[in-house]
Amino acid sequence: MPEVVLPGGNTTGAVLIDGVVHKRAAPWTASVHAVLRHLEAAGFDAAPRALGFDDQGREMLTYLPGETFAGRDSPPGWASADAMLAQVGRWLRRVHDLTAGFTPPPDEHWFIGGTMGPGLIIGHQDASPYNAVVDGDRLIGFCDWDVAGPSTPDWDLAFSALTWVPLASPHDGGPVSEQDRRERSRRLHLLLDAYGYAGDRRVLGAVVPQRAQRQAAVIRRMAGAGDPASIALLPIAALLERSAADVRTLPDAFWSP
Ligand SMILES: Nc1ncnc2c1ncn2[C@@H]1O[C@H](COP(=O)(O)OP(=O)(O)O)[C@@H](O)[C@H]1O
Numbered sequence: 586m587p588e589v590v591l592p593g594g595n596t597t598g599a600v601l602i603d604g605v606v607h608k609r610a611a612p613w614t615a616s617v618h619a620v621l622r623h624l625e626a627a628g629f630d631a632a633p634r635a636l637g638f639d640d641q642g643r644e645m646l647t648y649l650p651g652e653t654f655a656g657r658d659s660p661p662g663w664a665s666a667d668a669m670l671a672q673v674g675r676w677l678r679r680v681h682d683l684t685a686g687f688t689p690p691p692d693e694h695w696f697i698g699g700t701m702g703p704g705l706i707i708g709h710q711d712a713s714p715y716n717a718v719v720d721g722d723r724l725i726g727f728c729d730w731d732v733a734g735p736s737t738p739d740w741d742l743a744f745s746a747l748t749w750v751p752l753a754s755p756h757d758g759g760p761v762s763e764q765d766r767r768e769r770s771r772r773l774h775l776l777l778d779a780y781g782y783a784g785d786r787r788v789l790g791a792v793v794p795q796r797a798q799r800q801a802a803v804i805r806r807m808a809g810a811g812d813p814a815s816i817a818l819l820p821i822a823a824l825l826e827r828s829a830a831d832v833r834t835l836p837d838a839f840w841s842p
């Protein structure tokens with residue numbers, strides 16, 4: 586059966602074989618599959634289903650039919666559409682609600698470390714436009730659950746806010762105009778309203794830079810250990826550090842609905 590390389594990934598070389606996604610597995614893959622099975626059992630169909638492992642030890646997942654960010658010269662319109670952002674907020678809320686009561690396997694193991702505990706949910710942790718699968722203006726779901734793991738809801742929301750609103754600084758290093766800043770605040774609240782965020786939004790505002798810095802630190806640590814994909818991501822680490830600093834300068838009013 587031919588293997589078709591799936592474009593768009595940074596790290597794992599996902600391939601499609603006879604309609605099934607095969608990806609290199611990691612020590613945490615069994616725990617991630619337990620999450621995907623938990624979501625499946627709850628009737629949640631906006632994530633791949635875990636199909637076990639192939640004879641080369643690769644994980645197998647159902648393919649979410651739709652289009653992705655892959656292979657584009659410029660961002661697709663849906664990446665900045667309000668209606669998509671609202672769907673992302675609702676998607677995150679469903680995942681958080683459904684995983685609040687998740688009992689991990691006894692040997693739980695996560696890319697990000699840590700263990701499940703009271704008050705935590707399983708965050709996707711990388712629910713960015715790069716891992717979204719869409720059909721026209723409809724969000725089908727998110728693939729790439731490799732870095733999923735226990736976190737607070739804010740920690741997971743912070744990453745999606747960075748990448749979708751976006752709260753991340755512009756790639757070209759330029760400033761965010763006053764008008765763009767207002768637009769970012771409006772879209773942040775759109776995301777949080779769709780999520781049904783009931784907390785103090787300034788608290789989330791303090792989590793966002795921490796989340797960006799942690800992501801940068803993980804990339805730098807893995808790059809330092811010689812991981813080629815992380816070395817390629819070093820410019821993103823720098824962007825995340827700049828974003829953390831820029832988000833810290835946002836006024837209180839930015840976080841007020
Ligand atoms: N279950 C899936 N359904 C649909 N597309 C997928 C699925 N898994 C991966 N892909 C496609 O393959 C690309 C790379 O896979 P991904 O899991 O994101 O790998 P990486 O860890 O390298 O980012 C994704 O960006 C997406 O386009």
Ligand SMILES: [Mg+2]
Nearest residue numbers: 594595716729
């Ligand atoms: Mg990916």
